[in-house]
Amino acid sequence: MDGIVVIGGGSAGITVAARLRRAGRRDVTVVEPSDVHHYQPLWTLVGGGRAPLPASARPMRSVLPRGVRWVRSAAVGVDPLTRRVLLREGEIGYRHLVVCPGVRLDWHRLDGLADAVGHDGVSSNYTGPHAVEMWRFIREARTGSAVFAMPSGPIKCGGAPQKIAYLAADHWRERGVLGRMDVHLVLPGPAVFAVPEYAEVLEGVARRYGIHVHLGSEVVRVRPSAREVVVRGPDGDRPLPYDVAHLVPPQSAPDWLKTSPLAAPSGYLDVDPRTLRHVRYPDVFGLGDCAGTPNSKTGAAVRAQAPVVVANLLAAAEGRDLPASYDGYSSCPITTGRRTLLLAEFDYSGRPRSTVPFLDPVRERTDHNVVKRRVLPFLYWNLMLRGLV
Incomplete structure (x- = not known):
């Protein structure tokens, strides 16, 4: 033994x-x-x-x-x-x-996702190869509709569905095409983030990019042949077209x-x-x-x-x-742009809990993006x- x-x-x-x-x-x-x-x-x-x-x-x-x-x-x-x-x-x-x-990633629990992911604009950052495809789809988009969605239930890195939405929107802004993109963020909860102080900041980020936020909503079906997802929200089911979609598999x-x-x-x-x-x-x-x-x-x-x-x-x-x-204690470094980041730290109390002395914990910062890309991987x-x- x-x-x-x-x-x-x-x-x-x-x-x-x-x-x-x-x-x-x-x-x-x-x-x-x-x-x-x-x-x-x-x-x-x-x-x-x-x-x-x-x-x-x-x-x-x-x-x-x-x-x-x-x-x-x-x-x-x-x-x-x-x-x-x-x-x-x-x-x-x-x-x-x-x-x-x-x-485990339950791709088949979202109707149509297993067949759609990796093709025709649909991908997910929850595997390395699919993340590579995601960047290609974002890079190639010049006009149309983009959908970024989070499933209900616990998932690892719950901020990831938002992070990629803001990274994509900032990329399109830099390329001068954001005004031609109709960007949607579909979230199952009643707020964009469970901690109110961070939610307020992220609501401002979404407004900055002109992102349509759908709260209390979830993608329940992917129809790749029609290039649309079905979103179930407070008012029932409705189709939402996409040219680019980042979808997260339910997890268990x-x-x-x-x-x-x-x-x-x-x-x-x-x-x-x-x-x-x-x-x-x-x-x-x-x-x-x-x-x-x-x-x-x-x-x-x-x-x-x-x-x-x-x-x-x-x-x-x-x-x-x-x-x-x-x-x-948990921390979620949320990329709010290609050079900005919100370091969300909190614990069971559901309140902000900063581990970085003398810094405002509820604020986007440019120096924290270096932390996300260089410092955290090194640590x-x-x-x-x-x-x-």
Whole structure:
């Protein structure tokens, strides 16, 4: 039986494994089938023509902490009673388990999206190759209608559907064609952002570009043959034509997690939102996009959750009380233009929470765009994945 098994080699899994190694644990195993690790926040900039796709990927072997065992297979289930992770090939036992496999993209849950994405103006920044196509569609557009939409339900990087809308609009403004573009932003919530202070700023950004914002609305069907989407809103369904469309697939926990004893009724991992320990199985912890916690699913949230998981897991292994608590911190660097950015930071309280001293947290800034493109990727590859921040 292995000591600590980590399911998932994404940002959460690698960060936790690195912190465990720095804490002196020599019995850490990471279960991950992919041989490439992706820095997914960069895909928004790829889709907006501000970053190259290769900058978002590195070999998995290069980011795995030294001394961590890598089981290159996919988890297909967990038996928490016998403490076994079921793999695509075989199984592995554990004393403590960290669950962070991310979420799956349910392309087929939006009628017509699976067939439309990547073709004739429809794409999505939620995969690297599709982000490359997104930039091509934006770059080639000179006139017509553009639709940017967000699905209901939890998704990773909830600001991404807005980020690309503002990047595209600013590109068209610079090219002198924004006045010939009819731009629509379709959002399921009652406001453009859940934190009122940031919502007010983003409402102003949308007005600046002349973007039509549809609140309480959702794209429910894609009709590529007619070049239109069907939007369901407060007044029922109506078609909306597009020449360019950025659509986000609905998302959910991996199928094996949904059907496992570890799942909450939502299908996500059933963990305490503060301690990140499973509510029924004390030797299981979880974090990241798969966790059933009410925070925004971002890389910044993972950065805040990882030290809590490690501190509490090590305490549990020694029979001590859990010392650490996660306060729901998350950060969403929202690109409001090709050179401007709003750094939205907040926690479970739903209020702005700035970690940058002496700066107005509710304001667009030009210097923060350098942070998004250069500083954050550097911190991610060189500090976060090494367990240093």
